[in-house]
Amino acid sequence: MKLAEALILRADCQKRVEQLRQRLAKSAQIQEGEMPPENPQTLLAELETAVSELTGLIQRINRTNSQTELEAGIIISDALARRDTLVLKRSVYESLMRAASHSQNRYSRTEIKVLSTVNVAEIQSQIDRMARDYRELDTQIQAANWNTELLD
Structure with a gap:
């Protein structure tokens, strides 16, 4: 298999x-006199x-x-850990990007101006790289899954 x-x-x-x-x-649980x-x-x-x-x-x-090695020196377990942490890291970056790009409307010049503390474009670029890395790694893992016999 x-x-x-x-x-x-x-x-x-x-x-x-x-x-x-x-x-x-x-x-x-049942009512008294009934069957489950x-x-x-x-x-x-x-x-x-x-x-x-x-x-x-x-x-x-x-x-x-x-x-089982996915590639020289990298076992599938390590690749799975890398894939899982890429998902986590990407999720955090996406949350950061959403928070940083949320705009607030000012109705007058006396209201406090809110500024982003991060470069949203750079964060999006990093998210895109992580998504690409995830896809490439997942493809390697899936290929290995279909080419590897299950050990006893």
Whole structure:
């Protein structure tokens, strides 16, 4: 099985666990004299199976990511960390740009003038570079996912 296939299965397992959470919540309480929509014990057993499968997939994915090189000297785990921090950093820069480019209307010369403390154009340029870096890195990671066999 390819790493990308395992990632798809992991997402499916996570969705299944969330569905079981919701179904358990609906079956957790009933009015006296009524039956629950589903047997909570059966749902809990399904949950245990789904979580066990999810644990195994996550372990194998992590093992594969930590032992597979994306390119010389860079393992997939390190590339994933870089990609995640690029998203975070870009988000902060976008917040800064929005805050700095927010204009205030002055109705008279006596009102306080508000000025930006950063160069909005330069911040936008940095955001664009981060977006490009993210796309390039994500493409490399996706390619590796489809070319890498999942380790046991």
